[in-house]
Each structure stands twice: as structure tokens, then as C-alpha cells.
Amino acid sequence: MNTPAANNPVAIEQISYLATYQLRHEVLWPGQPIDFVKIESDSDGYHYGAFFNGRLASVISLFVNGHEARFRKFATQKDLQNKGIGTLLLRHTLAEAARIGASYIWCDARTDALTIYQRFGMKPNGEVFYKENVAYQKMKLNLR
Ligand SMILES: CC(C)(COP(=O)(O)OP(=O)(O)OC[C@H]1O[C@@H](n2cnc3c(N)ncnc32)[C@H](O)[C@@H]1OP(=O)(O)O)[C@@H](O)C(=O)NCCC(=O)NCCS
Numbered sequence: 001m002n003t004p005a006a007n008n009p010v011a012i013e014q015i016s017y018l019a020t021y022q023l024r025h026e027v028l029w030p031g032q033p034i035d036f037v038k039i040e041s042d043s044d045g046y047h048y049g050a051f052f053n054g055r056l057a058s059v060i061s062l063f064v065n066g067h068e069a070r071f072r073k074f075a076t077q078k079d080l081q082n083k084g085i086g087t088l089l090l091r092h093t094l095a096e097a098a099r100i101g102a103s104y105i106w107c108d109a110r111t112d113a114l115t116i117y118q119r120f121g122m123k124p125n126g127e128v129f130y131k132e133n134v135a136y137q138k139m140k141l142n143l144r
Contacts, residue, residue, distance in 0.1 A: 010057070
């Protein structure tokens with residue numbers, strides 16, 4: 001668990017996958033039933049939450065399989081987006097993936113969220129594809 005500096009109201013903690021569901025649902029798939037945001041392997045993953053002044057502001061889920069890491073279901077509360085919270089959470093997640101032993105990490109990124117991944121040096125891998133009319137691009141980064 002990270003202890004936030006006195007002037008930094010963001011704290012990042014490992015959380016239960018159950019704690020991610022509401023944010024995943026509200027931000028990513030509000031028009032779908034809650035079961036749509038559950039991942040079969042959720043119980044095998046690492047789930048991190050960024051708390052802003054004590055409120056769960058952003059969530060992300062990390063799955064590591066040997067040298068391969070993947071993150072999924074990255075979402076920040078609408079009213080707290082574009083404040084740098086997601087950047088802190090993603091930085092933490094990439095560091096955790098490397099610490100756990102992954103040599104690369106990938107995600108299926110919504111194309112309208114690509115720039116945050118590009119700022120971390122992630123590169124497109126393959127073609128744009130669609131899920132429920134949302135455009136995605138696989139993005140990849142070597143961790144060592
Ligand atoms: C993508 C998402 C998780 C990022 O979380 P976030 O907390 O908004 O992330 P940040 O605030 O760190 O960065 C978002 C943007 O705000 C900018 N930003 C960061 N700090 C900022 C600040 N203090 N003031 C203004 N802008 C800032 C970043 O540069 C970034 O811009 P970019 O996307 O053009 O690179 C969030 O926007 C979200 O939930 N989007 C909807 C769901 C979604 O698309 N999820 C990703 C699926 S792949």
C-alpha cells in the first residue's frame with residue numbers, strides 16, 4: 001500500500017475484485033447488466049484502487065501469467081477524470097506487473113483513451129476491433 005504524501009490526497013491500495021464492480025459498471029458499461037463487467041478470472045487477478053480523499057476514484061485489474069501481464073477494466077469516476085489519478089494508478093500497475101515478474105504487458109484499449117497509454121510508451125499491436133460498437137486497439141509495452 002502506498003502512503004500518500006501530505007500534499008497528495010491520492011492513495012493506491014490493492015482491493016478486492018468485488019470492490020471494482022460498481023465503478024466498472026458505472027463508467028465502462030452503464031447500459032449493460034452488472035454481470036457484464038465481471039471477469040471469469042477476477043479471483044486470480046490483482047485489483048488496485050486509487051482513493052481520492054478517501055473515495056474510490058479509479059480501479060484497474062491486473063492479470064499475470066508467467067512473463068505475460070494484462071490489465072483490464074481501467075476506469076475513473078466521471079467527475080474525477082483528467083486530474084492525473086488514472087496516471088498514478090496505471091504507473092503503479094505497470095510497476096507491480098514488473099515486480100511480480102512479467103516481462104511485458106498489454107491491454108485492449110478503447111481508441112478514445114489511447115493517449116494515456118501512449119504517454120507510458122505503449123505501442124499499438126494489431127488492428128482496431130470492435131466490442132458492442134466500441135473501438136479497441138491492442139497496446140503493448142515491454143517491461144524489461
Ligand atoms: C481512461 C481513464 C481510466 C483515465 O483515467 P483518468 O483518471 O482520467 O486519467 P488521467 O487524469 O491521469 O489522464 C487522463 C488525461 O488527463 C490528463 N491530465 C492528467 N492530469 C491532469 C490535470 N491535472 N489536469 C488536466 N488534465 C490532466 C492526462 O494528460 C490525460 O490526457 P490524455 O488522455 O490526453 O493523455 C478515464 O479517463 C476513464 O475512466 N475513461 C472512461 C473509461 C475508459 O475509457 N477506460 C479505459 C478503457 S481502455
